[in-house]
Amino acid sequence: MSLQLIFVVETNKTCKSDWIYIKDTIDYFFEYDRTAIKLTPVYMDGKGKYKNKEKEISKNIAAYKAGGKGRQTKVIYCFDCDDYNTKQEDAFFLEKVRQYCAEQKYDFVWFCKDIERVYTGKKVNAVDKKKKSEEFKKKKQISEVKVDKLSAAEYQENTSNILRILEQYLDMKRWDEVISSLIFWTEHLIDAGDSEYRRVFL
Secondary structure: OOEEEEEEEOOOOOOOHHHHHHHHHHHHHEEOOOOOEEEEEEEOOOHHHHHHHHHHHHHHHHHHHOOOOOOEEEEEEEEEOOOOOOOHHHHHHHHHHHHHHHHHOOEEEEEEOOHHHHHHOOOOOHHHHHHHHHHHHHOOHHHHOOHHHHOOOOOOOOEEOHHHHHOOOOEEOOHHHHHHHHHHHHHHHHHHOHHHHHHHHO
């Protein structure tokens, strides 16, 4: 089955910071056939404009569907929680967009308190977000982000539910199998000695 995942993110096309973190997450934690899975970012240019993207979403869905029989699309909205626990207006907005996603049958991804704090552990000023995300990608810092931080079930600072949503559509890499295999071969080669190491690796 061919599937398009549309990610509607808060940032704009110039910055693209949110999409950089999300794409790194997909590529690092999941295995997927790039000929069967299409990833499409849609930029809100401000979270208050979340309803203004319906036309662009519909256009992307129609274009993908026209490319072949059986093509499906899932829409994933991504929001920062901001100060949901101290500001009533932030809590109200978060609930409003959650309900909107439920009504539209969209998936709802949240980052608490924002996407930068989830991935870098720090609050980042607006003017630095583009630079910080590009640095994150260049230095491959996604490898330092723990799975449990991205698999939260409830709002909690420096966490997100993104992996819970993505694993509905993509296959997670089996890190446990990779690690077990490495441990097995390490123990085997230690027992076998230098000659076996040379036979396997040299």
